[in-house]
Amino acid sequence: MDESAGPAQPQPDRRTRRKDAERNRSALIAAGSELFDAAGLLPTLDDVARRAGVGVGTAYRHFPNKYALAQAVFAETVETMLEAAECAAKMEDAADGLAAFFEAVLEPQANKRALGKLLRGTPTEDPGAGNVQARVKRCIDQLLQRGREQRVIRADVATTDVGVLMSLMAHLIETFGDANPRLWRRFLPILLDGLRADAPTSLPEQPLNTSAFLSRLTAG
Amino acid sequence: MDESAGPAQPQPDRRTRRKDAERNRSALIAAGSELFDAAGLLPTLDDVARRAGVGVGTAYRHFPNKYALAQAVFAETVETMLEAAECAAKMEDAADGLAAFFEAVLEPQANKRALGKLLRGTPTEDPGAGNVQARVKRCIDQLLQRGREQRVIRADVATTDVGVLMSLMAHLIETFGDANPRLWRRFLPILLDGLRADAPTSLPEQPLNTSAFLSRLTAG
DNA sequence: ACCAAAGCGGAGACACGTCTCCGATACGGC
DNA sequence: GCCGTATCGGAGACGTGTCTCCGCTTTGGT
Numbered sequence: 001m002d003e004s005a006g007p008a009q010p011q012p013d014r015r016t017r018r019k020d021a022e023r024n025r026s027a028l029i030a031a032g033s034e035l036f037d038a039a040g041l042l043p044t045l046d047d048v049a050r051r052a053g054v055g056v057g058t059a060y061r062h063f064p065n066k067y068a069l070a071q072a073v074f075a076e077t078v079e080t081m082l083e084a085a086e087c088a089a090k091m092e093d094a095a096d097g098l099a100a101f102f103e104a105v106l107e108p109q110a111n112k113r114a115l116g117k118l119l120r121g122t123p124t125e126d127p128g129a130g131n132v133q134a135r136v137k138r139c140i141d142q143l144l145q146r147g148r149e150q151r152v153i154r155a156d157v158a159t160t161d162v163g164v165l166m167s168l169m170a171h172l173i174e175t176f177g178d179a180n181p182r183l184w185r186r187f188l189p190i191l192l193d194g195l196r197a198d199a200p201t202s203l204p205e206q207p208l209n210t211s212a213f214l215s216r217l218t219a220g
Numbered sequence: 221m222d223e224s225a226g227p228a229q230p231q232p233d234r235r236t237r238r239k240d241a242e243r244n245r246s247a248l249i250a251a252g253s254e255l256f257d258a259a260g261l262l263p264t265l266d267d268v269a270r271r272a273g274v275g276v277g278t279a280y281r282h283f284p285n286k287y288a289l290a291q292a293v294f295a296e297t298v299e300t301m302l303e304a305a306e307c308a309a310k311m312e313d314a315a316d317g318l319a320a321f322f323e324a325v326l327e328p329q330a331n332k333r334a335l336g337k338l339l340r341g342t343p344t345e346d347p348g349a350g351n352v353q354a355r356v357k358r359c360i361d362q363l364l365q366r367g368r369e370q371r372v373i374r375a376d377v378a379t380t381d382v383g384v385l386m387s388l389m390a391h392l393i394e395t396f397g398d399a400n401p402r403l404w405r406r407f408l409p410i411l412l413d414g415l416r417a418d419a420p421t422s423l424p425e426q427p428l429n430t431s432a433f434l435s436r437l438t439a440g
Numbered sequence: 441a442c443c444a445a446a447g448c449g450g451a452g453a454c455a456c457g458t459c460t461c462c463g464a465t466a467c468g469g470c
Numbered sequence: 471g472c473c474g475t476a477t478c479g480g481a482g483a484c485g486t487g488t489c490t491c492c493g494c495t496t497t498g499g500t
Contacts, residue, residue: 018467018476044457055479060459164396164407168388175440176384179432186425187384193421194414201413205406212399220395238446238497264487275449280489441500448495454488465478470471 025062027052032073036114040174041070070118077115081108082135089139094147098162099192101139105166106188109173110181116170121218133214137163151197158207165191167217245282247272252293256334260394261290290338297335301328302355309359314367318382319412321359325386326408329393330401336390341438353434357383371417378427385411387437 017025031052035043045066049059063069081104088100109116121129140162147153169191173184208216237245251272255263265286269279283289301324308320329336341349360382367373389411393404428436 016476020466021477024478045459046457049479056458056481057460057462057479058477061477065458161406164392164403165410167395168392171391172384172388175387176428176433176436179428179436180425182425183384183428186381186423186427189419189421189423190385190411190414192414193416193419194410194412196413199409199413201409203406203409205400205402207406208396208399208403213396216396216399220391236446240496241447244448265489266487269449276451276488277449277490277492278447281447285488443498443500446495446497449493451491453490456486456488458484458486460483461481463479465476467476468474470473 021062024052024054024058027054028059028062028069029073032069036070036073037112040113041066041117045069067118070114074112074115074118077108077112078119078132081105082132085136085139089142093152094143094150095152095192095196098143098147098153098195099188101143102166102169102188102192105136106169106173106184109170110177110184113174113177116174120167120170120220121214129218137210147197153195154197154199154203156203157195160208160210160213161203163213163217164208167220241282244272244274244278247274248279248282248289249293252289256290256293257332260333261286261337265289287338290334294332294335294338297328297332298339298352301325302352305356305359309362313372314363314370315372315412315416318363318367318373318415319408321363322386322389322408322412325356326389326393326404329390330397330404333394333397336394340387340390340440341434349438357430367417373415374417374419374423376423377415380428380430380433381423383433383437384428387440 028048032043032048035048035051043066045059045063046056048066048069049056052059059069063072084104085101088097088104091097091100109119119129119132137159140159144153144157144159144162148155169184169187172187173181176183248268252263252268255268255271263286265279265283266276268286268289269276272279279289283292304324305321308317308324311317311320329339339349339352357379360379364373364377364379364382367377368375389404389407392407393401396403
């Protein structure tokens with residue numbers, strides 16, 4: 001989401017980088033990967049710098065803050081996750097697709113402890129996050145529309161409702177993941193059964209609109 | 221949970237308190253109530269002191285930290301909540317009882333913005349919290365046992381599973397509550413339908429044991 | 441009215457995370 | 471090998487929240 005943005009290098013001057021700078025940048029990403037996997041987003045950029053064997057100033061010159069580093073660390077993981085989610089959204093059976101979609105989105109978050117907080121949005125503005133959110137939204141929209149046509153998902157579920165459920169499962173992973181990293185799988189059937197079309201109840205209250213959902217997601 | 225612990229005053233010396241001290245204590249609780257309702261547990265004990273018109277030192281002499289103050293502020297609310305939950309646990313139909321139980325536990329959290337974080341556990345050790353947790357656990361146990369007998373709740377749901385779901389709903393309230401304080405009601409049917417006995421799937425993975433659940437609840 | 445003790449107030453010590461500044465250093469074109 | 475400059479490193483400034491210390495004030499019993 002920062003590197004590898006496409007052919008015909010869009011970064012104007014990133015080629016001119018001294019090799020010690022390149023080495024340090026790589027060391028920072030490697031150290032960040034280790035520390036973030038071990039302890040979520042808790043480690044300080046100062047911590048990462050120390051682990052990488054470089055000075056704090058160096059760390060802050062390469063990445064304006066911890067979240068920018070995390071973004072670089074998890075760029076590939078996010079892209080892989082999105083592709084899996086988009087693949088799930090294309091499945092014939094919408095119920096299966098929804099299950100696969102949750103699987104695709106949650107499994108990486110359970111493996112990479114810092115990914116969840118990063119996806120929820122960085123405190124600072126983040127140009128790449130909007131793109132991720134748009135792609136996820138498209139998946140959910142496809143699944144819900146097809147699920148209604150196939151009468152397998154309750155008709156009154158909105159896009160942001162699925163988003164809220166995703167954020168709840170992500171919270172589950174962050175809170176209880178260190179007790180059992182696969183615990184979220186125990187709750188996925190409960191959730192999916194609750195979303196089935198043959199539910200005996202209907203949903204009260206209005207769903208959140210997209211911007212209200214996104215702004216809270218980012219804040220929380 | 222701090223005051224009003226029963227007849228025959230158990231506090232040995234709290235009667236000997238000068239009336240200016242008593243006045244300040246009340247002012248602190250009143251100010252805390254206002255600030256916590258408006259902004260959750262974010263306000264500093266220093267903030268509360270300023271709002272109450274007393275010095276910081278006074279605040280810290282009456283309450284060792286912010287959480288102790290919050291506990292005093294919400295003591296009655298918590299007791300009311302517990303009584304409602306225990307009442308719900310006694311309902312004939314266990315499915316109705318479970319719905320009422322969630323209602324009883326979540327509604328106060330939606331009204332009092334700081335209550336959720338307080339219930340989840342204070343950073344410092346909290347003798348009263350264990351009591352609350354025990355009473356809630358008893359409610360859930362009763363409901364689940366009866367729900368299994370009546371074949372209205374899926375048999376593989378454990379006590380801590382309900383606890384996890386409570387914590388997820390509390391998270392929903394804290395994250396999206398300011399967009400719509402009643403949004404949690406929209407997700408309650410999804411959750412309850414997912415817990416019905418006629419669910420077509422069974423739950424994978426083992427449930428958390430109680431101590432693992434509680435320690436994560438407190439940490440998160 | 442007096443005074444010992446309870447209570448008050450708020451400056452400031454402390455801890456922690458974030459980020460900047462600038463003298464020292466290493467790179468790489470010549 | 472030389473030199474201009476990109477880069478480095480880490481002390482420390484800054485912001486924020488928590489909590490303590492101690493000189494001053496108020497209370498309430500005598």
